[in-house]
Amino acid sequence: MTAGTQATTPATAGATEKRTALYGRHEALGASFTDFGGWQMPLKYGSELAEHRAVREAAGLFDLSHMGEVWATGPAAGAFLDYALVGKLSAIAVGKAKYSLICAEDGGIIDDLIVYRVAPEQYLVVPNAGNADTVAAELEARREAFGSDGGGVSLRDASAETSLIAVQGPNAQEIVLSLVAADQADAVTGLKYYASLGLELELRDGGVPVLLARTGYTGEDGFELFVANEHAAGLWDAIRAAGEGRDLIPCGLAARDSLRLEAGMPLYGNELSRDVTPFEAGLGGVVALKSKDGDFVGRAALQAKKDDGAGTTGGRRLVGLRGLGRRAARSHYTVLKDGRQVGEVTSGQPSPTLGYPVALAYVDVELAEPGTQLEVDLRGKAEPFEVVALPFYKRER
Known part of the structure; x- marks a missing residue:
């Protein structure tokens, strides 16, 4: 199969291995692939360090088509999402987006996700790749429990037909503007963080409808573009051409992981899981216990957790750790205090931007204050780390 036909047709290479509509493009660029959530995704194209630095200094291009897309439509769509998720999604203004969580009845996190309100009665829910099927099924079950005939809400899982491309970095806006008609340029430059707009881009195959969102997972300014698979x-290709002379390079999941870690952003399966509540993960502010009326799935358990001081007294809390030496902590390494185990690293590596090791870890709450001195067991040797406020890296606005 040629790169062109492969790139426009999602395919499966085996019973569980899925490929995005851009697989052929990655293959032609010499990408190293890795399995992520059942998808064959580009890990890197060359140097992951160069890809990381490109995003921080110029621009990086990512294929995120393994993410899920579920549309919720109807007069009660906002009220339904208020019931299904922990946030108050009905309060999102049209054209805006909100980070939220879908939790189980016991308060455990099923997934973290972004919700876009694209019209008064239409929302787009974007779950993580490995959880896309689970979230789609859970939303459908909650729709059925929401009211007779689902309360008049319809759900459509568009994950299999939708591609998602991200342009991230200081040059991202300039690159996107070069693809936009002159009469839409002001709308793009005026687009705020966590906002979106629908527009049509003129590509070689004609006008292509795109949902453009100023969101990302790198700590840099940038855009995510939702498009039908056939136009991906x-x-x-158009973005790569627009990036010539603007130092844009394709980037894989390795750079995406190091970028999000520097930005202090949690990753499901590392920092977030069914065994963790929002309060322990430092995401208590996402839970709308006061700001929305009525019940929502997990409300009783989350209220009880909050009343018991989850994340503030007893138990563990997610923190940032800065290495005081040169060696980096890695996932599942033990965190120590005076030789006593007090936590576990969830993500860690050397920071290419900052020049020292950084990590996220769950530690005993009484040790979660910035400035606390801890150690991490690095294969039998205790190395010094210090609790620091997140994010590790914050771009200049």
Whole structure:
């Protein structure tokens, strides 16, 4: 199969291995692939350090088509999402987006996700790749429990037909503007963080409808573009062409992981899981216990957790750790205090931007204050680390 046909047709290479509509483009660029959530995704194209630095200094291009897309539509769509998720999604203004969580009845996190309100009665829910099917099924079950005939809300899982491309970095806006008609330029430059707009881009195959969102997972300014699979390859090629002379390079999941870690952003399966509540993960502010009326799935358990001081007294809390030496902590390494185990690292590596090791870890709450001196067992040797406020890296606005 040629790169062109491969790039426009999602395919499966085996019973559990899925490929995005851009797989052929990655293959032609010599990408190293890795399994992520059942998808064959580019890990890197060359140097992951160069890809990381490109995003911090110029621009990086990512294929995120393994993410899920579920549309909720109807007069009660906002009220339904208020019931299904922990946030008050009905309060989102049209054209805006909100970070939220879907939790189980016991308060455990099923997934973290972003919700876009694209019209008064239409929302787009974007779950993580490995949880996309679970979230879609859970939303459908909650729709059925929401009211007779689902309360008039319809759900459509568009994950299999939708591609998602991200342009991240200081040059991202300039690159995107070069693809936009002159009469839409002001709308793009005026687009705020966690906002979106629908527009049409003129590509080689004609006008292509795109949902453009100023969101990302790197700590940099940037955009995410939702597009139908059949137009994904054309959009990818157009962005790469627009990036010539602007130092844009394709980037894989390795750079995406180091970028999000520097930005202090949690990753499901590392920092977030069914065994963790929002309060322990430092995401208590996402839970709308006061700001929305009525019940929502997990409310009783989350209220009880909050009343018991979850995340503030007893138990553990997610923190940032800065290495005081040169060696980096890694996932599942033990955190120590005076030789006593007090926590576990969830993510860690050397920071390419900052020049020292950084890590996220769950530690005993009484040790979660910034400035606390801890150690991490690095294969039998205790190395010094210090609790620091998140994020590790914050771009200049």
